[in-house]
Amino acid sequence: MEGRGDHPKTAKIEMLIERFEISGDDDLDLRSEEEKARAAVTNWMRWQGDLGHLDRWQQAAIWGAVREQTALIRDRQATDEGRGYVQALRKLADVVEER
Known part of the structure; x- marks a missing residue:
């Protein structure tokens, strides 16, 4: 009987074995912990x-x-602080682009 275990109080869980692989597109971070911390x-x-x-x-x-x-955001509307935040992010984006 499928889905039943040997013991009446447990269920049998069927599991498929998955194959784990990485593709050539995956970027592996080969830096040391010190290099990561410095970055x-x-x-x-x-x-x-x-x-x-x-x-x-x-x-x-x-x-x-x-x-x-x-x-x-309050009541599904941007607050004054929310609009100021968006303006600040726009300015920050300009600063980063100029870099």
Whole structure:
């Protein structure tokens, strides 16, 4: 009988063995832990530098959203803070593109 185990209180679970492979398109990260950490610090500093090109209110809008301290949407409508956040992201995108 399919779906039944040997014991009356357990069910038998049929499982197919899956073959796990990687394709040639997959990018393997062969960096050491030190190299990964160094890259993370470099990227964090670049992010800080990009934010430094924004006005204080734009920086505050982004950090408020990142820290979930501001409501960006209320009653399915963008709040003033939400619209400010979008403006700050647009400015940040301009700064990154100019880099």
